[in-house]
Structures are given as structure tokens and as C-alpha cells.
Amino acid sequence: MCTTCGCGTSAGLGAHGHSHMHHHDHDHAHGHDPVHHHRHSAPDAAAERRIAVEEALFAKNDRLAAGNRARLQRCGIAAFNLVSSPGAGKTSLLVRTLEDLGAAAPMAVIEGDQATDLDARRIQTTGTPVVQVNTGSGCHLDAEMIDGALDRLDLGGPWGPGVLFIENVGNLVCPAAFDLGEAAKVVVVSVTEGDDKPLKYPDMFAAAGLMVVTKTDLLAHVPASLDRLIANAVRVNPALEALAVSVQSGAGLAAWYDWIDVRRRGALPDRAETRRAEPAVHA
Ligand SMILES: Nc1nc2c(ncn2[C@@H]2O[C@H](COP(=O)(O)OP(=O)(O)OP(=O)(O)O)[C@@H](O)[C@H]2O)c(=O)[nH]1
Ligand SMILES: [Mg+2]
Numbered sequence: 001m002c003t004t005c006g007c008g009t010s011a012g013l014g015a016h017g018h019s020h021m022h023h024h025d026h027d028h029a030h031g032h033d034p035v036h037h038h039r040h041s042a043p044d045a046a047a048e049r050r051i052a053v054e055e056a057l058f059a060k061n062d063r064l065a066a067g068n069r070a071r072l073q074r075c076g077i078a079a080f081n082l083v084s085s086p087g088a089g090k091t092s093l094l095v096r097t098l099e100d101l102g103a104a105a106p107m108a109v110i111e112g113d114q115a116t117d118l119d120a121r122r123i124q125t126t127g128t129p130v131v132q133v134n135t136g137s138g139c140h141l142d143a144e145m146i147d148g149a150l151d152r153l154d155l156g157g158p159w160g161p162g163v164l165f166i167e168n169v170g171n172l173v174c175p176a177a178f179d180l181g182e183a184a185k186v187v188v189v190s191v192t193e194g195d196d197k198p199l200k201y202p203d204m205f206a207a208a209g210l211m212v213v214t215k216t217d218l219l220a221h222v223p224a225s226l227d228r229l230i231a232n233a234v235r236v237n238p239a240l241e242a243l244a245v246s247v248q249s250g251a252g253l254a255a256w257y258d259w260i261d262v263r264r265r266g267a268l269p270d271r272a273e274t275r276r277a278e279p280a281v282h283a
Contacts, residue, residue: 068181
């Protein structure tokens with residue numbers, strides 16, 4: 001995760017998104033050599049200071065994420081944090097989803113990328129409100145960035161209450177460590193990546209509530225097995241739900257839309273009121 005890859009959190013980023021934190025100061029504790037496991041000597045003062053800074057940054061992120069979550073709940077917005085390796089198909093899935101569901105429910109998107117607004121432009125073609133966040137050298141979105149993006153979206157405006165999709169930076173490692181205040185992380189994995197990915201990148205699959213397997217139209221052309229992919233993911237996270245879709249053919253999308261709709265209805269403010277009232281009734 002980021003504390004070891006050194007990409008930094010927003011607190012470590014300058015005005016232009018460049019990290020002023022430590023840069024890739026790997027100290028060979030990452031199991032590169034399967035036989036000779038290196039052992040650290042006792043942490044020096046600098047390392048202890050770094051650990052303290054990292055703990056403070058994560059504590060700050062969690063605090064801001066809790067604020068985002070409360071704000072979204074108040075507005076009746078179900079927020080989903082889409083995470084995947086680069087090119088798995090997040091934007092394609094979102095564009096198709098917004099085209100198919102945009103009229104049925106108010107929706108908005110926060111687009112996270114290191115550079116460019118290419119994905120935001122693709123979302124814009126659907127007429128959906130979208131805010132671009134560029135992370136510069138950072139490889140993940142954090143709660144502070146989402147707090148700022150929510151300010152730029154008109155939460156009480158014509159599109160809420162409804163659904164907010166957050167497309168994270170393409171990266172199957174670091175975004176797992178950052179709560180943004182979402183209702184659920186949705187890990188998107190394409191069949192072209194191979195069915196071993198949940199085992200190799202377990203943190204992301206452990207953090208997700210739903211796995212969407214994409215590009216199933218290509219299954220005939222790649223050695224990956226859909227059953228093995230799902231079995232590997234469930235081994236890492238027994239509570240993980242799984243869906244298989246092809247944006248190309250439309251196969252499986254109805255189940256994805258149902259998954260969204262159940263959570264959208266659950267987030268509506270009147271339901272939220274009911275939930276909040278419950279503890280008082282039983283007290
Ligand atoms: N065959 C096939 N191709 C797909 C499908 N979904 C996406 N693609 C293709 O996969 C490529 C990457 O898709 P994107 O939607 O840009 O992926 P992404 O996850 O948003 O990429 P980043 O934002 O860069 O991480 C594009 O060429 C898409 O056309 C699918 O269901 N089937
Ligand atoms: Mg994208």
C-alpha cells in the first residue's frame with residue numbers, strides 16, 4: 001500500500017499534486033526473494049517518525065471519510081467506489097450504466113485519474129454531472145479529495161438523492177487502503193487479467209463488497225476460468241458478492257443494475273429516517 005510505495009496521501013501533496021513525502025525508499029522487506037527473507041534491524045528514529053506520520057495520515061483520512069459518509073447519507077446518496085487495475089473497464093461500465101439507468105435515477109460521477117480528463121469527457125457524453133480529480137503523482141483517491149469534489153457537485157441539486165459513482169485511479173493495490181466514505185467498494189476485474197488476481201492482490205478483494213468480472217465476451221479467447229476467478233475471490237473474502245458482465249454484449253448487466261437499485265432505494269432519505277428512528281424505538 002501507499003505507505004510503503006511512498007506515493008503519499010493528499011496531506012503529503014503540494015499544490016500541484018506532487019508528493020513531497022519520501023520517494024520509493026524501499027528497504028527490501030517485500031519478499032522479492034522467496035528463499036532469503038530479509039529481516040529489518042530495529043527501526044531507527046527516522047523510521048519511527050515515518051510510521052507516526054503515516055498513522056496520523058490514515059487517521060485523518062478515516063475522519064474525513066466518516067464526514068463524507070454522513071454527508072452522503074443525509075442527502076440520500078448511495079456512493080460506490082470503483083477500483084481496478086488500469087484498463088479493466090471501469091469507465092466503459094459506467095458509461096453503459098449511465099446510458100441505461102440515467103433516466104431512471106439521478107446519478108453523478110467523480111472521476112479520479114493521475115492526469116487528463118479523458119474519462120470525465122466520456123462520462124459527459126451521457127449528460128451526467130461529473131467532477132474530475134487529478135492526483136498528479138498520487139496513485140489513489142483519498143477522502144479529502146472526495147470532500148472537495150462533493151463541494152463541487154451540487155448535492156442538493158436536481159440529481160440527488162440518487163447514486164454517486166467514484167472511479168478511482170487504475171491501481172489494484174493502494175486504493176484498497178483508503179476509505180472515501182463510500183457505501184461499498186466495487187472491484188472490477190476483467191477476464192483478460194487472469195483468474196489468479198484475487199490471490200495476488202488480496203487487500204483489494206478483501207476491502208470490496210462486490211466484484212464485477214468484466215469482458216466476459218472475451219472468455220473464449222483467454223485461458224482464464226470464470227469459476228476459478230470467483231472461487232479465488234471468495235477464498236480471500238467469503239462475504240464478497242460477484243457478478244459477471246460484458247459491456248460489449250450487455251450480458252449480465254441487468255444483475256448489476258439490480259444490485260445498484262437495491263442500494264439506491266436503501267439510501268433514500270425517508271428510509272434513512274426510519275433507520276435512525278429504530279434505536280430510539282428499541283431503547
Ligand atoms: N471486449 C471488451 N472490451 C471491453 C469491455 N469493457 C471495456 N472494454 C475495453 O477495455 C478497454 C479499457 O476500458 P476502460 O473502460 O477505459 O477501462 P478503465 O478501467 O476505465 O481504465 P483506466 O481508467 O485507465 O484505469 C477499452 O478499450 C474498452 O473498450 C468489454 O466488456 N468487452
Ligand atoms: Mg477509466
